[in-house]
Structures are given as structure tokens and as C-alpha cells.
Amino acid sequence: MAFSAALGKSCHSTLLRRSSLQKTFKQASAKHLSRPVVPRLDRRIHSKQATATAPPASLAIPPWTDSEDQKQALRQLQDKMNKCAYGQPDEDTLKWFLRDRKLDADEAADKLTNMLKWRQDFQADSITWGMVAKEADTGKAYLHEHKDVNGQPVIVIRSSLHKTGEFSLDDSKRLCILILEKALKQLPEGQDTVLGVFDLKGFKQKNGDLGFAGFLRDIFFTYYPKRLGQVLFIDAPWIFQPSWNLFKPLLGKYAGLVAFVSREQLRDNYFTPETVPADFKQD
Template identity: 55%
Template sequence: MAVRLSHPFLSSSLSFPARRRSLQICKFSVQNPIPRSIETQKLVLEVKEKLEIEHPSLPIGRNGRDDEDMILWFLKDRKFQVEDAVSKLTKAIKWRQEFGVSELSEESVKNIAGTGKAYLHDFLDVNGRPVLVVVASKHFPTNQDPIESQKLCAFLIEKALSKLPTGKEEILGIFDLRGFGTENGDILFLKFLIDMFYTYYPKRLGQVLFVDAPFVFQPIWQLVKPLLKSYASLVRFCSAETVRKEYFTEETVPADFRG
């Protein structure tokens, strides 16, 4: 689907800031390895061998072509079809290498994170999922570097996945749309997010909450929804009160959603 850049709601980047912590390089890896049967282990080794033969230049080690937990996750995503898993995993590993995901740190994203437009919440939701919160009204794509926004997004996703409790595989995304205006709209970055979760972090997003969406958000949603495909079913429009009552306890609810 082509997106016309002349649309009044299209800006160039939406981002996700993290709260400041001490300097920390992203050395995150897939948490909670999927239980393996003899058959799935054979498929993992088959993918691993194919990657070694067909893509020997890909990096090895954590999140590399020989990372068996990562291979198994992509096999699961591709319904254990070896060729499909190899293709998608190759794209993901190349992207990680070219984007420099392993070099991302609190320090490298601190400027864009300082806008306060997104962060990883300190607590899990009631379903035991790490929570990414996006404050859309603090995003001004015409004044912010889209690449820096993308780096922040990747950093936060990596950090969220590193916080997964045992037995959990998905994260929760909350888009706080209170105060959202046309100057905050950014189809291109939303498209980037879709690509991230479909290609590079498949099946890691368990649910997306669009909180108190104003009328001006509706045209953007109509443009984005077809791009989401199956991911559209993960989206729930709800109120701040719903977030507070259904997804957190009084002690764990994000400060911006307290009553």
C-alpha cells in the first residue's frame, strides 16, 4: 500500500524514549527458550546448517546465525517451515548488524529519550508482561531525527524483551493519545514499527492499547490499519481508566494513569 506524503497527518517519525538509567550496552538475548522436542531440535540444526552454508558472513554468537534459541523462535513464527525461517531470520540478523543494535545503550539514546515521549515502565502488567509506554503528544516528528527515534525504539524493545519473566514471551504496548494533535501524527514511523514487530521481533507484541484516542487520530488509524494485517487484532481502543483498572494494580500503574 502506497502512502501519500502530502496527507496532512503524515510526518516523518514517531519515537519511544526510555527513562534514564546508568550506561548500559544492549547485550540482550531471547529469554525463556522454547521447549524442544527431538523433531524441533532437528529443524533448528537444519536452519543453523543452512545459514552457515548460505550466509557464512552473518555474525555468530548471541542473536547470530548460530543462536539456537533465536532460530527456534523464528521457526515457531514461520510454522516450522525451514526455508521461510531461514529467509526471515537472515533479514533480522542482517538488520541487527547494519542497524548496530548491539551497540545501542542508555547513553546513545539519552537525547531522544529525554523528550519523555516513551519509556519502559518499571513494573509488569497484571499478565506479567513488560510494558512500553508511548506519550504521543510529546512526539514532534518535524523537529526530531527519525533515525534517533528508530534507535530508541529498538533499544526499548530489546530492553523490554530482556525483562520477560520465565514463561512469558510477549510485551504490552501502550500509546497514550491524550493531547494528540495533527503535529504529532507520523505514518512513516508507525510503518517502521510494523516492520519491526513483523520482521525483526515477530510475535513479541502481545497487545497494543490506544488510550483515549481523539477524533483527529481516526484518519491515521484508517491508513495504518490495512498495513497491520493480522496485527490489527492486537489493537484495543480504551480509556485511561481501563488501563488503570484492567492492566495494573494500584501499586504498579504508570504515574500518568493514576486516578
């Protein structure tokens, strides 16, 4: 299948209603704007020792070692997916979803079926760069040419360039899928995840798109599970706090993947001077 190379190296989803969430975000932002005291943001990273490390142990995905338990689970999952009406994943994809579900073949089959149905409904295999060229040309999101110090492909999102409603939500989803699958195809041997870097410098209320944020939650936790190794929020202004407060509970334990860092911390702990993205070379 066309998607297998990306997914293989790549539960019911919670769908967010864009309009109502945007209204909630505006109300929350207005509330914070009226406060004379700047609220403190979560700051999880303070030193090199705390950064550029593996995800929390509870979120780490176990390796595939070809153990007897793994082989048995794989056979069970293959039998279940042979009856799937939405397509047949390749073996690497089957193994990844088993690793995600801790070798529970029933849970892996359910999650795979949901993913395959979504790909069919959204026509994910038919997306082309020409369909999203105008939005891509804004430079709001791109795959960095260099990997981080851990060998992870790096996706950079310039939040101040994303204006809610400027492009359709579906087109923004298509651009996200293309960039992510391009990143997954560049995974080096022994690396399973990508790094997401959100540049929040200059973030304003108009940039807070919780409808798209909800899609990001689904794509990384349901359609491409555990492919996101860590999320870095760079130079988040205090006005970002309302949207984070709304979205954080939806992440549950996966909020542990998020770290608030400065440009200096990003340079010092995630890249070499030669590989740091140009947007972050200076404060």
C-alpha cells in the same frame, strides 16, 4: 552476539516513505476536520472478560516442547544459518524464529537473514543511550518499572510528546530499539511478549508520524516477530482516526492485536492500583 540475549528471549519488510505518507496523513486529517460529525473509533475492549488476555488464537505463537518435529526443524535451520554472511544467531533466537514461522526452516532462515542484515546495516549492536539521550529526556517513551497483570514488561509511548521532525527518524528508531531490547531482557520465565501502551490523550496532527509507525510495523513483525503481545491505544481522540485508517491495512491480521481503551479500562484490567503507570492513575 550482543543482541542474542534480547532477541532470543526477541519476508521482506514494507518500507514507508516518510514524506509522502506525512502528506497523505495531512490530507486525510484535513478531510476529517471538515466533518461536523465525529467519526467512531474502533473499540475492541468493553469488559474485564475481554481484556488482559492472550492474543487471538491465530496470532499466538506455539510453545517449544522439544518435540521431534521441532528438533528436526532446528537442525535444518542451524544448517542453513551456518552459511549466513551476517552472523550466527544463538539457539534461543533460532527457536523463536522457528516458532514464528511454524517450524518452516526455509521461511525462518529468510526472516533471520533479513533481520541480521538489518542489524548490520543499521549498526544496531553499536547503539548507546548517549546517542539518544536528548530524545529520551523528552519522556516520550519509557519502559515502565512494573509489569502488567500477565507479567508482560510494559512500554509506554506518550504520543503528544512526539513531534514529527523534531528528531531524526534514525534517532527515534535507535531509542525504540534500546527500550525494546531492555524490555525483552526483563521477560520473566514463561513470558514471551511485551505490552505496548500508546497514550493518545492530546494527540494532534503534528504527532502523527507515519514514517516512524512504518518502522514500528517492521520492528515487531520482521525484526522482533511476535514480541508484541498487545497494543493499547488509550483515550484516542477522533483526529487520530485518519492516521489509523491509513496504517491499519498495513497490519493485516495483526490489527487484531490493537485495542482502543480508556484510562479506567487500563487501570481496571491491566494493572493493580500499585503497579499502574503514573500517567494513567487519573482520567
